[in-house]
Amino acid sequence: MKKQLLAGLIGLAALLIGGTSQTTAHADATVNIGGTTVSRSYLNIDTYYRATRAVKAHVTYYRAKDGKRQYTKAIKLPKGTIVAGWIVPKHQLAHGKWGNELTFGQGNLNEKLLNAGAKKGYVAGGTVSYALKHLKKVKRPVYMPAYSSGDLYLGGAKATLQGDNQKKRVFRITTNGYVELIARNAKVQTDAAFAGKPLHQAKIKKTRVKGATRYLYLSSKMTGTGIKTTRVGKKGAYQYRLALKNLHQPQDLSYYDDDRGEVYVFDSLYTVGGVTYYTPICFGSEIED
Known part of the structure; x- marks a missing residue:
């Protein structure tokens, strides 16, 4: 739901460049997705x-198995770290102070950074930073797919019709430039199902875009995943290349709700190293909650 809230709060922002041929912007702040016109705010x-x-960021950790216990601690974001989120206007912070905060989107940073020093059995939940003067607004990183918050779930068109509990694996592109492959943890609650340690992870060293494909250059390959990485060098930071291709086949999962009217839901299909994944790109309704 954090992603959905984020889309609603900042959906009137400028249309992001690149990889958007499946949508066409109009002057009245709408887009066309697969023949359906929806508000850009969705x-x-x-x-x-x-x-x-x-800068410091404050992370709330909660007990993975039931979410009933939680605690908060600070982590340090290195200089140059890219995050995504929305600014919550001035309100009362900890210790009676007042100020603004930047609330991060879900799945924003790589697992190692978020969970460093976390108590056993706890996973990172909400993340905020109060250091707004040291956080400068920038364009969407080229490695991030358009209209995606970076989480791509295993499966094609049929998989998009299944519920959240049927998601088996997520390929995550973090805002600070990592790729992670995480298997679902069936022993914990839904919100923490993909918050565990990745099966494989690698730092994105360079990105090249050609047509509908993003080529991510990595210093290590993704092994044992079915995802193909091509070796393009013998040493150095750019030894392996991973192809992320937008299939331009938006999946319309919209439905009608008695209280909210028409609810518009769309996923977008990609291949990640030749394996089909899908990512949510649109969620919104005629009557907001």
């Missing part, structure tokens, strides 16, 4: 920020 459009110096 799109998963994130606002990105880069840390101009090392």
Whole structure:
């Protein structure tokens, strides 16, 4: 739901460039997705920020198995870290202070950074930062797919029709430039199902876009995943290349609700190293909650 809220809060932001041929912008702030006209505010459009110096972020950790216990601690974001989120206007913060905060979107940063030093059995939940003067607004990183918050779930058109509990694996592109492959943890609640340690992870060293494909250059390959990485160098940071291709086949999952009217839901299909995945790109209704 954080992603949906984020899309609603900042959906009127400028249309992001690249990889958007499946949608066409109109002057009245609508887009056409697969023949359906929807409000641009329903799109998963994130606002990105880069840390101009090392800054603190406060992470709330909750017990994975039931979510009944939680605690908060600070982590340090290195200079240059890119995050996505929305600014919550001035309100009362901890210790009686007042100020603004940047609330991060879900699945924003790589697991190692978020969960470093976390108590056993706990996973990262909400993340905020109060260091707004050291967080500069930037364009969407080229490695991030348009209208996606970075989570791509295993499966094609049929998989998009299944419920959240049927999702088996997520390929995650973090805002700070990592790729992670995470298997579902069936032993924990839904919100924490994909918050565990990745099966495989790698730092994105370079990105090249050609047509509908993003080529992500990595220093290590994704092994044992079915995802193909091509070796393009013998040493150095750019040894392996992973192809992320937009199939331009939006999946219309919209439905009618008695209280909310028409609810518009769309997923977009991709291949990740030759394996089909899908990512949510649109969620919104005629009558907002």
